[in-house]
Amino acid sequence: LTKDGVEAHLQELLAADPTAIAQDLMLIRREFxxxxxxxxxxxxxxxxxxxxxxxxxxxxxxxxxxxxxxxERMERDPTLRGVRGVFVAQTIxxxxxxxxxxxGLTWVEIDYEVLRGTRREDLTLF
Numbered sequence: 001l002t003k004d005g006v007e008a009h010l011q012e013l014l015a016a017d018p019t020a021i022a023q024d025l026m027l028i029r030r031e032f033x034x035x036x037x038x039x040x041x042x043x044x045x046x047x048x049x050x051x052x053x054x055x056x057x058x059x060x061x062x063x064x065x066x067x068x069x070x071x072e073r074m075e076r077d078p079t080l081r082g083v084r085g086v087f088v089a090q091t092i093x094x095x096x097x098x099x100x101x102x103x104g105l106t107w108v109e110i111d112y113e114v115l116r117g118t119r120r121e122d123l124t125l126f
Contacts, residue, residue, distance in 0.1 A: 006090075006112065007057045011040050013115050014055060014088065018043050020115055021088055021108050025051060034073040037066075050074070050083040059089030059107065064099045 011030065018025035024046035032042035032052070041053035052074060054067040067085045074080045085105040087096070090112050100107045 007055060009116070010057065010088075010090070010110065010112060011055045014053070014110070015041055017115075018053070020110065021053060021086060022051075022106075025053075034070050036069055036073060039067075039070045039074070050080045051086055052083050053086045053088055056087075056089040059087060059092030059096045059109075061093070061096050061099055063087060063089065064096050064103065064105065067100075067105060068103050 014020055015027055015030045018027050018041065021043075022045065025043040026045075028042045028044055028050075030041055031038040039052045040055045043051040043053060045051055052067065052070055054063060054070065056063040064087055067087050071083055071085045074083045085103075087100050087105050087107045088110055089107075090110060092100075092107050092109055097107050
């Protein structure tokens with residue numbers, strides 16, 4: 001499965017500045033390997049807790065389920081026990097938000113234009 005251009009660029013931008021996802025995140029590794037595929041970003045928060053980040057251009061139920069599968073695999077590693085998941089996309093469907101919350105995941109919608117610096121957040125009209 002290959003990422004499209006925007007999704008790959010989102011991953012690159014968020015790896016360079018994981019605080020765009022959450023203020024206290026620090027990148028540990030991009031494309032962290034699991035036996036079922038790589039997690040986009042592995043970070044740690046200020047308390048040292050591992051945070052797995054799955055990035056999609058459009059967030060739907062499949063992406064949430066993918067992150068849940070990765071987390072199940074990562075929990076087997078004693079150094080990652082208690083890993084929490086964050087689902088990130090430009091837009092996330094309402095059903096995916098509900099599913100993410102019911103699975104104990106955090107979700108974050110990211111403005112790609114603001115992130116890449118082509119539009120300033122403080123200049124939006126609505």
